[in-house]
Amino acid sequence: LFSEMASVDLRDELTCSICLNMYMDPVTLTCGHSFCRTCIGDVLDTQDGSGAYKCPESSLCDKHLKKHSKSEEHVLTEPTTSLENRKCSVHKKVLEYYCCEDTTCICVSCRLDGEHRGHKVETLNEASEKKKETLRNILQNLTSQREKAKEKVQNLEKLRRQVQGKAAGVTERVTALIRDIRKQLEALEKRVLSEISRQEEADYCDAEEDTERPDIKEVHDVRALDVGLISVTFHAGLTGIVTRISRRRQVPEASDMLLDVNTASNMLLDVNTASNYVSVSEDLKTVFWTGIKQSRPETPERFQYYRQVLSSSSFSSGRHYWEVEGSESGWWIVGMAYNSIERGGEQSLIGNNKKSWGLWRNANNQYYVRHDSNIIQLPQTSSCQRLGIFLDYEAGRLSFYELCDPIRHLHTFTAVFTEPLHAGLWISEKNTWLRIGGNLLRP
Numbered sequence: 001l002f003s004e005m006a007s008v009d010l011r012d013e014l015t016c017s018i019c020l021n022m023y024m025d026p027v028t029l030t031c032g033h034s035f036c037r038t039c040i041g042d043v044l045d046t047q048d049g050s051g052a053y054k055c056p057e058s059s060l061c062d063k064h065l066k067k068h069s070k071s072e073e074h075v076l077t078e079p080t081t082s083l084e085n086r087k088c089s090v091h092k093k094v095l096e097y098y099c100c101e102d103t104t105c106i107c108v109s110c111r112l113d114g115e116h117r118g119h120k121v122e123t124l125n126e127a128s129e130k131k132k133e134t135l136r137n138i139l140q141n142l143t144s145q146r147e148k149a150k151e152k153v154q155n156l157e158k159l160r161r162q163v164q165g166k167a168a169g170v171t172e173r174v175t176a177l178i179r180d181i182r183k184q185l186e187a188l189e190k191r192v193l194s195e196i197s198r199q200e201e202a203d204y205c206d207a208e209e210d211t212e213r214p215d216i217k218e219v220h221d222v223r224a225l226d227v228g229l230i231s232v233t234f235h236a237g238l239t240g241i242v243t244r245i246s247r248r249r250q251v252p253e254a255s256d257m258l259l260d261v262n263t264a265s266n267m268l269l270d271v272n273t274a275s276n277y278v279s280v281s282e283d284l285k286t287v288f289w290t291g292i293k294q295s296r297p298e299t300p301e302r303f304q305y306y307r308q309v310l311s312s313s314s315f316s317s318g319r320h321y322w323e324v325e326g327s328e329s330g331w332w333i334v335g336m337a338y339n340s341i342e343r344g345g346e347q348s349l350i351g352n353n354k355k356s357w358g359l360w361r362n363a364n365n366q367y368y369v370r371h372d373s374n375i376i377q378l379p380q381t382s383s384c385q386r387l388g389i390f391l392d393y394e395a396g397r398l399s400f401y402e403l404c405d406p407i408r409h410l411h412t413f414t415a416v417f418t419e420p421l422h423a424g425l426w427i428s429e430k431n432t433w434l435r436i437g438g439n440l441l442r443p
Contacts, residue, residue, distance in 0.1 A: 330432030
């Protein structure tokens, strides 16, 4: 048994660790390891490009470690991997090369005689440096991407704070606005309900007076409430609220629902009906007196005798409300007329025929109403230049209101309307003008 063990040890001592055969022309390196001259020559030739030579058995045997352990300048550490992991599984030799084609580590035998013969190979140091460079580039890109992602996160956080700040500001303003609107609506509600109560009390007082008069045998019928005045009060107040909220003219949809009243916000003047002695603004809202005859064609629709104009739109059903603003000076008439009104002669004046109804204001701020050539002077005198007109087509009521504070009812025509009604305007003298619109209320 001792003889066999000695034989094995001797065989190991005489075996080249590269070719695994008995030494052929053996040589010994300074580290004490021996190899065939040809084998170690091939290994060292492959290390020419690295600038340093390395023993294939370095740091793997006790003999080599003994030489380093004797030197104080050499500090030894535990190996980072086991010897078996660094050996070729086929040839049991140290892995020294990297096959670029198969992307695997190989030993010298794999390169010279094995399945990787003829492949492009690199030393492990070269392959390691390339891998490290690739990893450094990847790490650099990842670091750059991380910084960009971090910057984006910071920007998003900043944007989130800005949005939260704006939202908080908007919420505060909207809350304050709604609170103010609520107060104004409550005040408007009181005004409208007060007007209803006033009319109710006035009607009751009239009935009570009738019962006390000995010459009255029968109490008169209960009159209907002045829906027009109630509606105008509501519209004027609600529109005032909206106007204060936004300077941009917006017709409040909510106001259109109350009492089924349509606010005629898009009412325009019909230039084809305008006298050639009036000027119409580009927005078709205002008519001006002019002493210079206009060059508009003479057509059957055009007024010839008076400085008048009709609206392009008309009303043949429902309840409608619109407004007009007039000049402080001059005489003017605001009213409504059928499109079949005469265009020439004295009978064509708004209110001088059965086809039109008008409110006339003179230079002395006195009001008159005209229909079928009948003129009635009203007790009120003009206190402002803005009027509201309320039409209840089916009920046959056309009412005029002065939009002062408080709103004043001027007059109501009652009739059976048989044709669509157009708004009609008349102006008499220099510096006189009228502007038509759905609502002209100012805050």
